[in-house]
Amino acid sequence: MPEGDTVLRTARTLHRALSGKPLTRTEFRWGALGEIDLAGRQVIETVAYGKHLLTRIAGGRGSAGPHRSAAEVPLTLHTHLRMDGSWRLHRTGSRDWPRTDDPQIRAVVAGSDWTCVGILLGMIDLVPTERESELVGALGPDIMAEQWPDTGRSEALRRWSTAADRPLGEVLLDQRVVAGIGTFYMAEALFARRLSPWRPASELDADAAGELLDTARRLLLAGAEQPVPNTTGDTRRKETSYVHARSGRPCRRCGGGVRVAGVGTAPHERPAFYCPNCQPGPAPTDNGRPQAPLGAAPTRPGSLRNVGLGPPRWRAEPGRGYRR
Structure with a gap:
């Protein structure tokens, strides 16, 4: 199973590829998440916590105020590589894009420059960022964290x-x-x-x-x-x-x-x-x-x-x- 060093390296790669830019396409081949489309939202950052990846995504328009709809709240895309998972990058629109019917693809998260493809991911969750602790709160401190x-x-x-x-x-x-x-x-x-x-x-x-x-x-x-x-x-x-x-x-x-x-x-x-x-x-x-x-x-x-x-x-x- 990939350890903290591999996960941190992956987080840095995803952060460079996606942060600060609006998403142009998302696709999740993971149960009910398959109905969700995050295109148009902006990626804030991707960080690692232990063996977990957290991609934080800004809320939609009108997200300010106490009565935000579910479509407007900031979200966190949580993924775990488990034993065989990985994220692979392709230039958006390039010919090296993998077969879209590849059964190993679990997620596609694309911006204008890069398309990030999650292969054999072991876990995918999408939660409001304010509930992120429900996913990683039981873990001990991240040994690689700056803190x-x-x-x-x-x-x-x-x-x-x-x-x-x-x-x-x-x-x-x-x-x-x-x-x-x-x-x-x-x-x-x-x-x-x-x-x-x-x-x-x-x-x-x-x-x-x-x-x-x-x-x-x-x-x-x-x-x-x-x-x-x-x-x-x-x-x-x-x-x-x-x-x-x-x-x-x-x-x-x-x-x-x-x-x-x-x-x-x-x-x-x-x-x-x-x-x-x-x-x-x-x-x-x-x-x-x-x-x-x-x-x-x-x-x-x-x-x-x-x-x-x-x-x-x-x-x-x-x-x-x-x-x-």
Whole structure:
């Protein structure tokens, strides 16, 4: 699933393409939203909140005053990429416009210069901007937000304090604690801090927890400036991470073998890649069996027995990590 860096990069792209201009066309292939036409309204901005995209759209004419109609109130278009979603840009009127009958298209939002096409979006909502909090209000603070140093960090640590004995990896992935971290940056931040993904979060004091969150934020912000998630500075395929998706390969720091095991509570475990030498501590879900490099041919379709995870919980996909 795209993480905060990818979502922030997408928000910046949509903002540059649409903000400050009236919409010339909208199309939503999403239930009742298919009847809505926002053409003529002006886009104010697109921002990211964790893994969520919020495109804010001005109200129509006559929007001032206490008795505004539903057609006049400012709106927020909320989208989530989930696992496979993306926004793609095409010059409005250009020949590279995709087939309009493409079943993967979920939304079309166009201005005079650019047409933004939502492919395989996992979530689409359109709500009055004043009700935006109903969509993202339950989330923890956005770890990539400008307000993080002033208010976000302290609020995340307050929520962290309720994590009790949950594993570090699980807490970092909990969007109710902090929004924006996924399995890639969870693994990379823990490796950078030499912490086991299964170490109880309660063992970290506020200073150590804050340092871990600051590390994750630094990595995410750096990744947002790259074309793909990246912590090594190397953009070559399979060279963008220290441990994520590198099970069965040598650790870049110590040379030992990187491993992967599940973190979290069934049936919602997520893959946690780690180096046992650099990140000593508990690994209760790692059965210790030899693990082949990610993408190696499985013993049978869908099986991960050859990488030491026992009964298959995920399937390996070359270059894409583990997917349920």
